[in-house]
Amino acid sequence: MADDRPLLAVLIDADNVPAKHAEAILKEVARIGEPALRRVYGDWSSDMLKGWSKIIPSLGLVARQETANTRQKNASDIGLVIDAMDILHTAKFDGFVLVSSDSDFTALANRLREDGLSVIGIGEAKTPDSLRNVCNRFILIENLVQADVKEAVPEKQNNKLSEAYDLFVEAMNRIDVEDDWYNLGGVGSMILAAHPDFDPRSYGHGKLSGLAKALRDIETKSSGNNLLVRLKD
Known part of the structure; x- marks a missing residue:
């Protein structure tokens, strides 16, 4: 690469992030480093994720299918965590960007930091402190879409x-x-x-x-x- 921007692996939990904010999120990531890996996780057979399905090609995202075989069990979370550990062991990246408001990723963020990698979290204001505080930096989606917020x-x-x-x-x-x-x-x-x-x-x-x-x-x-x-x- 021509510069020394950190190489980032961006992992998005589609179940917990509004698709309408995806472009703003990726623009913010690009300000921090090079989003070389961009994956979004979800059960794409679900009607709830139609918004994501429409924008995935235009944003250069790789959709990972995680079929929910059992109700109330989040297959997307498990798939994302497995991929994160595989990516970690390649030793190719300087940091991870975890895009989710789900506190279930707290342990993953902690594990990635134990290996010396920077972890940036991006989620909504409802994100619990447990996930916010374990990241090196946590960015609120609301701050990325201020044009939609009244003064x-x-x-x-x-x-x-x-x-x-x-x-x-x-x-x-x-x-x-x-x-x-x-x-x-x-x-x-x-x-x-x-x-x-x-x-x-x-x-x-x-x-x-x-x-x-x-x-x-x-x-x-x-x-x-x-x-x-x-x-x-």
């Missing part, structure tokens, strides 16, 4: 910014600096390490720098190509 009311937005401020303070308290100024990139990394589902888009801003500047009790200044932040007196 938050001021009171709710203020509460979200207050929550973001607390995360900044928590991160700063864990970083040693010689003065009051912190590198914003380091603060963001510290927040993400403690809260894998942290995303500036959850607080109404596309970038971490925009969020920092929106927090009234945070002061910012530029230093070369870096943005520095500190708590206001």
Whole structure:
């Protein structure tokens, strides 16, 4: 490859992810690395997955048929896990992207991380903390489709910014600096390490720098190509 983008294996649980968001999800993955392997799992004889069947060819996905032989038993989950372990043992990939809101994949994410691979989770806001927190990073589908979401009311937005401020303070308290100024990139990394589902888009801003500047009790200044932040007196 011409660049050093991480090689990613993207595994999608069609039973737990709306097909209408597939394009936005793959665009987000492409921003992170090279989605060299793209598989989606489901029982394609089910009418519930017709939406996925229509878009699979256009998105370059490989559909894996997982027939549900028994009711209330999710064959797709088992097929995805088996494939993930086979892919892991090829040692070809730098990381996995698990696209699902199902906490059943918590153990899989943990196992992949034990082998030193990065695990990125993508799912809806209903995804349990058990899956969110075991990933290196967890991305909410809602943040990828903000155009469909109405603007938050001021009171709710203020509460979200207050929550973001607390995360900044928590991160700063864990970083040693010689003065009051912190590198914003380091603060963001510290927040993400403690809260894998942290995303500036959850607080109404596309970038971490925009969020920092929106927090009234945070002061910012530029230093070369870096943005520095500190708590206001």
